[in-house]
Amino acid sequence: MKRRRISGIERKSLILDEARRIFSKHGFEAARTQDIARAAQVSEALVYRHFPTKQALYRAVLRRTIRDQNANHEMVGLRNITPRGLITNLRTYFQIVVGGGPEHVTEGFRLLLASVAGDASFASLIYRRANRMMNERVHQALVQAHACGDIVGKVLDARNTSMFTEHIGTMMNTLAKMTSQPSPYSGDKAQLVNDAVWFCSRGLGFTEEAIARYLADADGEGDPAQTLRDDAYPTRKAG
Template sequence: MAYKTALSGEERRLSIITAARPLFAEKGFHATSIREIAKAANVSEALIYKHFPSKEAIYDELLDYAREMLRVGLTGMEGMEYGTRTLVLLVFGLVEVIMLDVPGRIPDQKMHERLLFQSLTGDTVFARGHFKMLRDNWENTVIACFRAAEEAGDVAESPIPPTNLMWFVHHLAMALNLCHLSGEAAFDYEVSREELAEQAVLFCLKGIGMTDEAIGEYYRPGELRETLDRVYE
């Protein structure tokens, strides 16, 4: 007779998070109950509370994908000088990671995107947590790169704060990605997704005020993609 092996505490936590993720993605935070999560995870509500003090704690765990992507990205950029080259890489990386599939992370990436867009049209809890995490971790780097690029004459001074300029980049990439979220393009730009991402980066670089000379010198998609691949390998 075969006996089931009891899950470790960490394995049980992961199974609960895995069961909760599609529920939150479909119904949002407020419409999903602990009872539904327990049923999906095939455990009791009491066991849920043994591992998580609240529904909010489970929801917060779902931000782990974004935290990990951000941690990997920032760690991979350690040692790079603040300036135009790094600013171009930031814009390129932001657009590419949002618009294109990241090798080895596609299932989590797709679920995270669905959670984010569902939250934006619902309770906004997950979305606000996602954006706050980004703001807390990238603001200083973004500001330093913009200031250095301005001093070098590569970016025009703007009345718009550097952080808002980068948020415009982020939100444009999100909107373009939304058109492809189902797996089938809702709008046909008549180019591949890779080409569309490259065009979006070029649009964003011009939009943040970067000069044509600086774009010509630093915006080399092939080299930037190789750098990005090394960061996330």
């Protein structure tokens, strides 16, 4: 069968796909442009034609990851500023964390963790943007939950609420991807998601009755993480 000739734009996108995968796996310093070229089925010279330096390629990968952050917040963010929205979106988030989303989302988690272990400039940018996009909505939902009795005790700071949740999710995603060692967690993915939601919700001060009620409501709505599954983001291959 004759192979379809792909356009320059498609080839550049393919290079970025493979670069993100390799940067997320090995980090900036250890990643090699020849490995990226091989994975993308192009020459290393072509990689440098699109991206003059390894640093330029890495920055392009990070810019794409930031665009993904916008889309992900729209899909799993607090579109409804309600106490129920806090818990149901926690569940969607942790479903994605443990493997309910496409590979590029997992790679985003790894890039973030690699940045934290390095100079942290990319991680700092991601966290600042997330705070601007989410914190006011999180604050309003926490205040409403307290006012209606779903949260008892102190209302936590919205920024810390978002950051603590992200820290848990990033580490869970990293550990869930371990293949050479047994998982340190107990139970299957469904139990892990459930336990993470209960852990975070209790930490926010939600009553057990409220958590159980909102999760039961969400059970009747299907799987909201479906919009981020692999079939919504088909892998692009040169052909």
